Amino acid sequence: MQIEIQTNSTIGENSYFGGRFLVKGNMRIDGSFEGRALLVDQLQVGPKARVKTHIDATSVVVEGVVIGNISATRRILLLATARVLGDLKTPELIIQDGVVLEGRCTISHVQIDNTRAYIESLYERKHA
Numbered sequence: 467m468q469i470e471i472q473t474n475s476t477i478g479e480n481s482y483f484g485g486r487f488l489v490k491g492n493m494r495i496d497g498s499f500e501g502r503a504l505l506v507d508q509l510q511v512g513p514k515a516r517v518k519t520h521i522d523a524t525s526v527v528v529e530g531v532v533i534g535n536i537s538a539t540r541r542i543l544l545l546a547t548a549r550v551l552g553d554l555k556t557p558e559l560i561i562q563d564g565v566v567l568e569g570r571c572t573i574s575h576v577q578i579d580n581t582r583a584y585i586e587s588l589y590e591r592k593h594a
Contacts, residue, residue: 479514495530513547520552535569 479496489506496512504519508526511517515530525540528548536542538556546564554567557575561567578584 477515479512511548 476493477495477497477499484499485501486503489504491506492508492510493506494510494512495515495517497514498516500518502519503522504517505522507524509521509523511526511528511530511532513529517531518533520534521532521536521538523536523538525542526536526538527543527545528536528550529545530547531549533551535552536550536554536556540556541558541560542554542556543560544550544562544565544567546562548562549566551568553569553571555572557573559571559573572581574581
């Protein structure tokens, strides 16, 4: 499955960028990015990309390597070549066969500060 998004900004295959990056619009990374945070509308991490940061976006498509937490307000899509080390938070998570992922996943359409406490309280109400 090949997914392409229209991009405003690109970090090319042989390029490296470091720091805190805020992008108004969409971005594709084919090279390397390392920093404290990456804030973008839509992000596509290409198959040869190496990213080490916390990602905050509307939607994220990962084909390469990401080390860091990913938070998306709409969707995270991990394609077969994705390798992710970090926690994921999104209302919709799609994971293809072949993905390697280590981290916690929080999937919810509503913002819940403490998901564990919320679910445990629902369980307790049923058994009270």
